[in-house]
Amino acid sequence: MSSHSEQFASDNCSGICPEALEYMIQANQGSAPAYGNDEWTQKATDYFRELFEIDCEVFFTFNGTAANSLSLAALCQSYHSVICHETAHIETDECGAPEFASNGSKLLLAKGENGKLTPQAIEAIVTRRADIHYPKPKVISITQSTELGTLYSIEELLAIKEIARKYNLKIHMDGARFANAVAAMNKSPAEMTWKSGVDVLCFCGTKNGMALGEAILFFNKALAEDFDYRCKQAGQLASKMRFISAPWLGLLETGAWLKNARHANQCAEYLENQLLNIESVEIMFPREANAVFVKLPEHVIQSLKGKNWQFYTFIGVGGVRFMCSWNTTQSKIDELLRDIKEAIASQSKVQSR
Amino acid sequence: MSSHSEQFASDNCSGICPEALEYMIQANQGSAPAYGNDEWTQKATDYFRELFEIDCEVFFTFNGTAANSLSLAALCQSYHSVICHETAHIETDECGAPEFASNGSKLLLAKGENGKLTPQAIEAIVTRRADIHYPKPKVISITQSTELGTLYSIEELLAIKEIARKYNLKIHMDGARFANAVAAMNKSPAEMTWKSGVDVLCFCGTKNGMALGEAILFFNKALAEDFDYRCKQAGQLASKMRFISAPWLGLLETGAWLKNARHANQCAEYLENQLLNIESVEIMFPREANAVFVKLPEHVIQSLKGKNWQFYTFIGVGGVRFMCSWNTTQSKIDELLRDIKEAIASQSKVQSR
Amino acid sequence: MSSHSEQFASDNCSGICPEALEYMIQANQGSAPAYGNDEWTQKATDYFRELFEIDCEVFFTFNGTAANSLSLAALCQSYHSVICHETAHIETDECGAPEFASNGSKLLLAKGENGKLTPQAIEAIVTRRADIHYPKPKVISITQSTELGTLYSIEELLAIKEIARKYNLKIHMDGARFANAVAAMNKSPAEMTWKSGVDVLCFCGTKNGMALGEAILFFNKALAEDFDYRCKQAGQLASKMRFISAPWLGLLETGAWLKNARHANQCAEYLENQLLNIESVEIMFPREANAVFVKLPEHVIQSLKGKNWQFYTFIGVGGVRFMCSWNTTQSKIDELLRDIKEAIASQSKVQSR
Amino acid sequence: MSSHSEQFASDNCSGICPEALEYMIQANQGSAPAYGNDEWTQKATDYFRELFEIDCEVFFTFNGTAANSLSLAALCQSYHSVICHETAHIETDECGAPEFASNGSKLLLAKGENGKLTPQAIEAIVTRRADIHYPKPKVISITQSTELGTLYSIEELLAIKEIARKYNLKIHMDGARFANAVAAMNKSPAEMTWKSGVDVLCFCGTKNGMALGEAILFFNKALAEDFDYRCKQAGQLASKMRFISAPWLGLLETGAWLKNARHANQCAEYLENQLLNIESVEIMFPREANAVFVKLPEHVIQSLKGKNWQFYTFIGVGGVRFMCSWNTTQSKIDELLRDIKEAIASQSKVQSR
Structure with missing residues (x-):
């Protein structure tokens, strides 16, 4: 029962939500122009412009690794660098994709509480070196919501904007979970x-x-010059584009994008609240979107794994990540909580003997 | 009515066939492991091995540009070169993707009748230069069926194999229309x-x-070493892989892959046969798969365009390509033929006055 | 006697001229700041600005392959293309360096008499394709003097300038033999x-x-932004830069750059004039700088090789290139001419028997 | 007087030593085959083989950035990674050259005392991740002598060799100061x-x-396959190669390479010994080759700078590096020592008032 086994590992273990699927099937009527010259792509593009209240340039890629690495490559040359948090997905989980797409740009890693960059950390990196023997910083990359499930507030974003302007840096946002934010x-x-x-x-x-x-979405349209060529060359131009753009329209037009995100966030909130009632459990970072990071005793982690629960663990720190998704159910969360409690209780018994 | 407008432009204007869609929907049951660790991907992979009667390495990418350029990059380094026909898609329609993925490999272009490389043409290129000031040939790339709708016979393939072995070259096959072949x-x-x-x-x-x-499909498994990393880095690893692998399984398991291809080929054959009966029409290359290339008088081309027929034209040579697909219908072909005949007749009338 | 054996192969077989050597030795006084922060580099840079009557940006690289490929990379992105003559050195003799440095830019080859691009040929390439499936032209690269020893006149350059402006193309000049021009x-x-x-x-x-x-030399300074970083990253920043810049100053300040070039040109002119007096010899391209291209009977070519003369041959066309240099001597030319005449005469005798 | 001003900044501020210069001038006799097909290159190559007692493959590049980045690129693909010390020159001072040359390989940084990698640190990195979302380690890069002026002992090297074999890693040695080692x-x-x-x-x-x-020098010859093409493509093939290879031969044949290195090491040793006698001065790392790292009071550093002494400083730690070279003189060292003592003394007076 594979459907049973991926409950809290990642939101990319979930399937296609009804709205996205329905639009995909609707788009499957007869033939259509290839490479994005179809009506669905035009509509989805326009919808993004409306939603973001700006005449931005919109491109579609197949996945997030490509989106991040190609957009970063558009913001800097190979001898430039990108400032990001040391836990940023572009650093830890894209197998060097940004370096590949840009032909060598370096990621400069900053520390920062709760997975967030600060103006101070950015400035420290920018001012650390100013010689040609080290790649020149050109971009700040932030993830919203962050890899640790936290959020940059508007105030924090504006402070980063200020430091970006001071040092002539561009800002890239990895919106892997932008909807949740x-x-x-x-x-x-x-x-x-x-x-x-x-x-x-x-x-x-x-x-x-x-x-x-x-x-x-390029809000700064000048940065999008010839970006369509870049996507094509990098193998990111879908011939049957409508099967990407139509589901996007499905998410946007029906409001499913927010509904799905809200549901996932609420699931995480519920899980967090329940966990806070359990002794021996420690919330690691403020739960602000759809991920809950908790420290669990090692025997609890092993017990959960033995019961085939799926989630990410962080070696050495005893931390685990529970990620909620559009299709997470309360009953599944309750099952998980029950198993956590049982595991803790059984150990207590052992210890009290 | 965009569905009306892309009839003979390309088989990538067609939608999703029923079998692929059905399997995709089936795969959309609950959650599943990400990044290809799901059952659908395993099954599709195994099916390919069975179908090709060999324990090959199988990888999935989003599109053909990525598949071609990444697999070529696996066969050669940046200072090597790839021999291909001057009409090869990798040369003419991938915006430099092979050069990008390999960080600079050069494509060496050969001429050859009907879009096909010959051992002689390959040998001429290999022996033309042997100094370090020119990229060293490492790969032969052939397209089956070719960009001109023709086929390499088994004998032709074996002759190319021989020359490849003689000069220690690898062979890459662009199977954009392999099913049709x-x-x-x-x-x-x-x-x-x-x-x-x-x-x-x-x-x-x-x-x-x-x-x-x-x-x-890497039949030579040694060449696939760490290819999964390459795909990941290049933004070609789907997180929800099952939505690529399940439709593949749908095509393969139901036999739709061959049924679709046969249908497209038969449509093209029918179209060709009818065209042969029309004066002023000249078939350009042997029609062997699902594409028909014909020379039409310029006024006929214009007339067809005026009636919103979609097809590729080749500047200067008066040639057009009619591509048939799994969803091409005989009635649509008959409409096209009627319009071609009408256009020719109307001009004849004009001329005969 | 290797000094005997490279007489007309290439001007890169010659050694260091006295002026360059003298300045190099002068520069070898004690220690100096590294990476171009020395006085010699400053002086040489300023001299270039004076010589070219413009406040240009000046960078030094180790060789021409690097200079060409890095400057081209500065003018275009990986999904752009460079228009050049089919005999351009960047295409035929740099082992894919432009493609490597730019991470994939394609060279689009034009034909043209005497190794020269024409506005018509450039325009034909630019207008041939305008879709994202083919790299967008961004640069015209011309070689002055050309690979065939000819020259672009000022009128020809201005005509290319006009077409460049029309299509928003940048112009790169490969000045491998700019001094000769x-x-x-x-x-x-x-x-x-x-x-x-x-x-x-x-x-x-x-x-x-x-x-x-x-x-x-970047005359368009905006194009040189961060080019020093590019040089560094590509392994083209000399730590002991003075040993490149001082010899440059030696060439420029003493006038040796022009003296050397004039000498080489005159040698070529002399050789050409003498060859014109010999039957069976056909000058292939207008001799305008320091290279003479001639067609010689195959037996003459073999006879010369037998006598250890060094020169490039062009397979299939019976053509050879005699390149003159700053250290070519008239006596060596006379020797060559004598051997050519002898070879021709001996064959005539054979034939007349 | 720039010769005055670069005394202890770096050994790349020194000029050409007599032996290297003499051989360069000797090589400047007439013409010679280009691109390394000359006698000097053959002799230098053979000398390396003799010196290293092995039939290795030898290539020449213009500078160390190129040598390091191209050889690393030969050992790994873009989706692989290189393990090095966090102070490694390839990380801190080559402006992303390794990432550029390899099209994206990541450097994985390890800590380690005295600038040296340890088997434990290497193993920790190798075993930290084993999924395709992170570049796979393929190479260990060590610098001998290190960037902190220390040395790997044979025992330490053998221990690294063992861990390399265990995890199938190649070993690259950055020999920027190999002679000193x-x-x-x-x-x-x-x-x-x-x-x-x-x-x-x-x-x-x-x-x-x-x-x-x-x-x-590739001791593992299989790794050098087509490396000549790589050098050419990267703009690292000198046409007049003899002017690199002849000076190399000059260094090797005359023993100057060792003489120069010994001299520099002895200067550093002398400087170190004298510094040890001065209060307020703290040696930072074991002085084992030609660099001395010391902590100096900030006012001393400022005083030295005011007297135009040149050396590197390390922000925040109060550390400075004094690098000795083949042309360092004892009198210059004595001058430096005198100025350091004076600066310390003058401050003491101020403080004692």
Whole structure:
């Protein structure tokens, strides 16, 4: 029963949500122009412009690794560098994709609480070196919501914008879970992006309920020059584009993008609240979107694994990540909580003997 | 009515065939492991091995540009070169993707009748230069069926195999329309590939009826070392892989891959046969798969365009390409033929006045 | 006796001219700041600005392959293309260096008499394709003097400038033998470059009499942004830069650059004039700088090789290239001529029997 | 007087040593075959083989950045990674050259006392991740002598060799100051390289007394396949190669390479010994080759700078590096020591008032 086994590992273990699927099937009527010259792509593109309240350039890629690495490559040359948090997905989980797409740009890693960059950390990196023997910083990359499930507030974004302007840096936002951030913050997509200085956003559809597909939004249109060529050359131009753009339209037009994100966030909130009632459990980072990071005793982790629960663990720190998704159910969370409690209780018994 | 407008432009204007769609929907049951660790991917992979009668390495990418360029990059370094026909898609329509993926490999272009490389042309290129000031040939790339709608016979493939062995070259097959080739040649996939010396095949699912998806088969497994890392780094690893692999399984398991290809080939054959009966029409290349290339008088081309027929034209030579697909209908072909005849007749009337 | 054996092969077989050597030795006084922060580099840089009558950006690289490929990479992205003549050195003799440095830019080859691009040929390439499936032209690369020993006149350069402006293309000049061109044309360096629309010049010192070293001059300074980082990253920043810049200053300040070039040109002119007096010898291209291309009977070519003469041959066309250099001597030319005549005469005797 | 001003900044501020210069001038007799087909290159190559007691493959590049990055690129693909110390020059001072040359390989940084990698640190990195979302380690890069002026003992090298074999990693040695290491350790070049598991060595000639030039020695010849093409493509093939290879021969044949290195080491030892006698001065790392790292009071550093002494400082730690070279003199060291003592004394007076 594979459907049983991936419950809290990642939101990319979930399937296609009904709205995305319905639009995909609708788009499957007869033939259509290839390479994005179809009506669905035009409509989805326009919808993004409306949603973000700006005439931005919109591109679609197959996945987030491509979206991040190609958009970063558009912001810097091979001898430039990208400042990001040491836990950034582009650093830890894309197998050197940014370096490959840019032909060598270096990622400069900053520390920062709760997975977030700070203006101070950025400035420290920028001012550390100013000679040609070290790649020149050109871009700040931030993830919203972060890899640790936290959120940059508008104030934090504006502070980063300020430091970016001071040092002539562009801002890239990895929006792997951008929908979850919007749902959580109750701010408009515009406020959370270009009004806060973001030059380009990679908005992930896959984790939000699509089969696959990412939208890249260049709010700074000058940076998008010939970006369509870049996508094509990098193997990211879908011939039957409508099967990416139509599901996107499905998410956007029906409001499913927010509904899915809200559901996932609420699941995480519920899980967090329940966990807070359990002794021996420690929440690691503020739970602000759809991920809950907790420290569990090692025997509890092993017990959960023995019962085939799926989740990421962090070696050495005793931490685990529970990720909620559009299709997470309360009953599944309750099952998980029950098993956690049981594992803790059984150990207590052993110890009390 | 966009569905009306892309009839003979390309087989990538067609939608998803029923079998691929059904399997995709079946695969959308609950959650599943990401990144290809799901059951669908395992099954599709095994099916390819069975179909090709060999324990090959199988990888999935999003599209053909990626499949071709990454597999070529696996066969050569940046200072090596790839020999291909001057009409090869990798040269004419991938925006420098092979050069990008390999960080600079050069494509060396050969001429050859009907879009096909010959051992003589390959040898001429290999022996032309042997100094370090020119990239060293390492790979032969052939397209089956070719960009001109023709087929390499088994004998032709074996002759190329021989020259490849003589000069220690690897053989890459661009199988954008490999299914059509198999359907037309009545040979086994094994005979048409590894038994004929092919080291790696890029088997296109998109044109065969999927929403998107390409399978890369390394028959020479040594060449596939760490290829999964390459795919990941290049942004070609789908997180929800099952939505590529399940449709593939749908095509393969139900036999739709061959049924679709046969249908397209038969449509093209029918179209060709009818065209042969029309004066002023000249078939340009042997029609062997699902494409018909014909020379039409310029006024006929204009007339067809005026009636919103979609097809590729070749500047200066008066040639047009009519591509048939899994969803081409005889009635649509008859409409096209009627319009061609009318256009010719109307001009004849004008001329005869 | 290797000194005997490389007489007409290439001007890169010659050694260091006295002026370059003298300045190199002068520069070898004690220690000096590294990486170009020394006085010699400052002086040489300023001298270039004076010589070209413009405040250009000047960089030094080790060789011409690097100069060409890095400057081209500065003018275009990986999904762009460079228009050049099919005999251009960047295409035929740099082992894919431009593609490597730019991470995939394609060279689009034009034909043209006497090794020269024409506005018509450029326009034909630019207008041939305008879709994203083919790399977008961004640069025109011309070689002055050309690989066939001919020269672009100022009028020809201006005509190319016009077409470049029309299509928003940058102009790169490969000045492997720029000094020879200046010496031959009696025009100022400024007239021959930026006044004729050239954006960047790669001025070769090696063939002009240095041990090694190339100067890259960006007349369009905006294009040189962060180019120092590019050089560093590509392994083209000399730590002991003075040993490249001082010899450059030696060439420039003493006038040796022109003296050497004039000498080489005159040698070629003398050789050409003498060859014109010999029957069975056919000059292939107008001899305008320091190279003479002639068709010789195959037995003559073999006879010369038998006597250890060194020169390039062109397979299949019976053509050979005699390249003159700053250290070519008339007596050596006379020897060569004598051997050519003898070879021809001996064969005539054979034939007349 | 720039010769005054670069005394202890770096050994690449020194000029050309007499032996290297003499051979360069000797090589400047008439013409010679280009691209390394000359006698000097053959002789230098053979000399390296003799010196290292093995039939290795030898290549020459212009500088160390190129040597390191191209040889690393030969050992790994873009989706692989290189393990090095966090102070490694390839990480801190080559502007992303390894990432560029390899099209994206990542450097994985390890800590380690005195600038040295340990088997434990290497193993920790190798075993940290084993999934395709992170570049696979393929190479260990060590610098001998290290960037902190220390040395790997033969035992340490053998321990690294063992861990390399365990995890199928190749070993690259950055020999920016390899001569200094040989001079200091009294071991044979063979013992210090291939007998200790080193696959490829980048042996720096520039810092050892040449104008420029690096030798790359592949002890594992299989790894050198087509490396000549790689050099050519990367703009690292000198046309007048003899002016790199002849000075190399000059260094080797006359023993100047060791003499220069010993001299530099002895200067550093003398400087260190004298510094140890001064209160307020703290040696930071064991002085084992030609660099002395010391902590000095900030006012002393400022005082030295005010007197135009040149050296590197390390922000925040109060550390400075004094690098000795083949042309360092004892009188200059004594001058430096006097100024340090004076600066310390003057401050003491201030404080004692």
